[in-house]
Amino acid sequence: MITAQAVEKSVETSEGSLCILNAINCQINAGESVAIVGSSGSGKSTLLGLLAGLDVPSKGSIILGGTEITALNEDQRAQVRADLVGFVFQSFQLLPSLTALENVMLPAELNGVAGARQLAEKYLQRVGLDHRYHHYPRQLSGGEQQRVAIARAFASQPKILFADEPTGNLDTTTGAHVIDLLFDLNREEGATLVLVTHEQRLAERCQRSITLDAGEIVADSLQSPAVPPIQTEA
Template identity: 60%
Template structure:
């Protein structure tokens, strides 16, 4: 496959099958996708349609059964877990529906962690700056259990952006939040995304959130297509 240097993410004929007993489940049909730097892309669809599976493949958290995936021209489909981990550490940020903060660490320590792992000597200073950007500098010493769901997701957003990732993957980033808190979090997410010029690929059930992205893709029964009508009508 010829790689386009103008693309940050590129996949071709990507499939995923899972075998249980004598049955093989086709989770993803052959998928082709191209994403340009700084583009914002939403993947929408019903539960069980394959959205999160695809996101895991694109982010290098899993490998496809067939097909090719390139992230920053790196062939993720050829890499072992150690190699994919190195690509993620250098280029990728994550935001998850369940926040995935480390309960034994304070908000500040959770945000600092990726920068510390990258050897950043200014990790604490940068983490405090990120917490200030998400409006939580005064909660820096609180543990996740002392924070509301919205506050935990804002900490997770700060953690995702501290390393200035080239591409950010978000899996239902407002899924565990009430409508008002979700609106606040999504506004913050897109604001920081624009400030840093990060590429954003998100999975969501929230049509309003998806509509804020430049492009909407629809996942149905493992097949991915471009939305050709208003996103509110798709699912």
């Protein structure tokens, strides 16, 4: 489903070239749940952005859903993302001028998904926000906004879901509930899940963990035994 081959990412600074990622080789199979972990500054979010086609590497190739996205221009990469990918970010990234329902509908509508409103209603109900259809982001708590973001990601029916620190702006209890929703929906939909996190308990919910240190993969291991869901209040 996702393959990175000899991927490097460098940026130019006032002090010269800075290597963020070096010699990255990995493969993520369809239906897997994979955590990308490591200390702050290890390159986790940069790697996720490259795998998702949000950025391009300085060297190497990335294949996403059978397409070598490193050989495409930005418009072509955007189309691949629209066809295959859903996103959940730490900062929610909801449009403030749209209601919860409209935020969830928008990506599906833009991608020409039939029955976008019905899908949006379905996933808002699934995350427990059927009573918040017509509320704007400013009228929602942080946990509710993140649940809207999860509903939006799944409403576009992605084959791959990327999540970047999805509980980073949430308190412990709310974050645990959001994580349960994310994994429940991912299991039900059969999507591939790739997430960046600094939380060990979240990484342990994934089938596999890729550890970065100073821009290089230092461990790539299956999680065993499986960790049961975190028990939270509804």
